[in-house]
Amino acid sequence: MIGRYLIVLLLLMNFPTNGQEIQLLTVKDFDLVGPVKSCLVITDYGRELFEFDKQGYLIKTVTQYNETDQDITYFKYENDHLVEKRMESYKDNMLDASTSMVNFYARDSLQPQKLYEKIVSYDKEFLEQQEYEFDEENRLVKITTSNAEGVDESTVQYEPYKNELTTSYLHNGILEKSIRTSEKKTVQGYLKIELTKDFIDGEPNKACEKTVHDDGRLASEEYFAYNVSEKEFQSERKLIYEYDAEGILEKVTTKTANAVAVKEFIFQFDSNPEKNWIKKIVTPDNTYSTRRIAYYKPEEIEESQEPN
Numbered sequence: 001m002i003g004r005y006l007i008v009l010l011l012l013m014n015f016p017t018n019g020q021e022i023q024l025l026t027v028k029d030f031d032l033v034g035p036v037k038s039c040l041v042i043t044d045y046g047r048e049l050f051e052f053d054k055q056g057y058l059i060k061t062v063t064q065y066n067e068t069d070q071d072i073t074y075f076k077y078e079n080d081h082l083v084e085k086r087m088e089s090y091k092d093n094m095l096d097a098s099t100s101m102v103n104f105y106a107r108d109s110l111q112p113q114k115l116y117e118k119i120v121s122y123d124k125e126f127l128e129q130q131e132y133e134f135d136e137e138n139r140l141v142k143i144t145t146s147n148a149e150g151v152d153e154s155t156v157q158y159e160p161y162k163n164e165l166t167t168s169y170l171h172n173g174i175l176e177k178s179i180r181t182s183e184k185k186t187v188q189g190y191l192k193i194e195l196t197k198d199f200i201d202g203e204p205n206k207a208c209e210k211t212v213h214d215d216g217r218l219a220s221e222e223y224f225a226y227n228v229s230e231k232e233f234q235s236e237r238k239l240i241y242e243y244d245a246e247g248i249l250e251k252v253t254t255k256t257a258n259a260v261a262v263k264e265f266i267f268q269f270d271s272n273p274e275k276n277w278i279k280k281i282v283t284p285d286n287t288y289s290t291r292r293i294a295y296y297k298p299e300e301i302e303e304s305q306e307p308n
Contacts, residue, residue: 024082025058025075034274035296042290053077054296068092081105088122097122174202190214197233207233217243 027036030050041048051060063071069091076084085103089096100122108114115132133142143154152172159166164182168175180195192214197207207224220240224233235257242251254261268279272295280289 024077024080026056027052027058028056029058032276032293034272034276035298035301036276037294037296039294040292042292044287054301055080081107095122098125101127175199184211188213191219204233215247217241217247217249 027033030039032039035054036052036056038049038051041050047062047064049060049062049064050058053059057075057077059075059077061071061073065071072088072090074084074086074088075082076086083105085105087101087103089099098121102120102122104118104120106116106118108116113134115134117130117132119127119129121127128145128147130146131142131144132140133144135141139158140156142156145152145154154172154176155170157168157170159168164180166178166180169177176199178197178199182193184191184193190213192212193209194212195207195209198205204226206226209220209222209224211219211221213219218241220238222238223236225236226232227234237254237256240253240255241249242253244250248267249265251265252263254263263285264283266281266283267277269275270278270293272293276291276293278291278293282288
């Protein structure tokens with residue numbers, strides 16, 4: 001389980017969906033606020049360390065599996081662009097060059113609509129190259145992947161309809177995923193609704209509908225499985241998120257056809273002016289997470305903002 005959240009985020013970084021830029025991770029992506037320098041997450045199943053630069057960009061992660069095995073990832077930026085990502089895997093305290101790799105990112109000034117990514121292992125074996133192509137609206141429309149097995153092409157199609165936008169992802173012409181986004185006005189404000197459908201060999205498989213408050217808080221998630229005989233998606237479970245007056249998560253209720261389960265959350269916050277939680281307890285499971293957070297001093301931030 002350790003590292004699963006980080007792995008998902010790193011996969012997102014390799015798949016830019018809007019704009020000619022790899023998605024850059026910042027303190028906000030880790031539920032952090034303020035000038036965070038580092039955050040060590042301690043749970044009952046392991047540890048993860050996240051380090052950030054003075055602008056808030058993620059620059060290093062360490063996933064500790066046990067005393068001798070760990071993964072370390074470094075991020076290098078130039079002019080607010082990610083230019084290099086190094087992923088080092090250590091086993092028995094030794095670097096495993098065959099599973100460690102580096103991703104290089106390059107932009108062609110003569111072809112600004114394209115972005116290139118090259119992946120090479122630490123033992124200098126070429127693994128893969130990706131070419132990202134964008135349209136006139138700065139949206140990703142094609143990914144061409146080249147490796148030892150050949151060349152694959154993924155395309156992205158955008159279909160607006162009234163207040164909805166459906167984004168479809170196809171691999172070698174076969175539909176793999178579709179995402180339909182829309183907005184709904186409520187008494188409290190606007191809700192963003194995102195329905196994601198996954199396909200296998202072009203056939204529907206599963207789906208998830210998320211609703212998100214206009215301030216970014218998750219309101220609900222509902223998961224569906226495709227019933228082949230009925231030819232429709234059928235709900236498996238729905239999660240409803242509740243918050244206190246300050247927007248802090250209090251409760252998650254999970255509903256299925258046969259049961260209702262409730263998890264409650266208790267947070268302890270630090271004394272930083274922009275408060276971050278440093279301990280989270282989930283009941284009735286009684287699982288916990290602890291965070292040790294270090295901040296940049298005000299003078300360090302001021303120094304980084306001074307002109308050269």
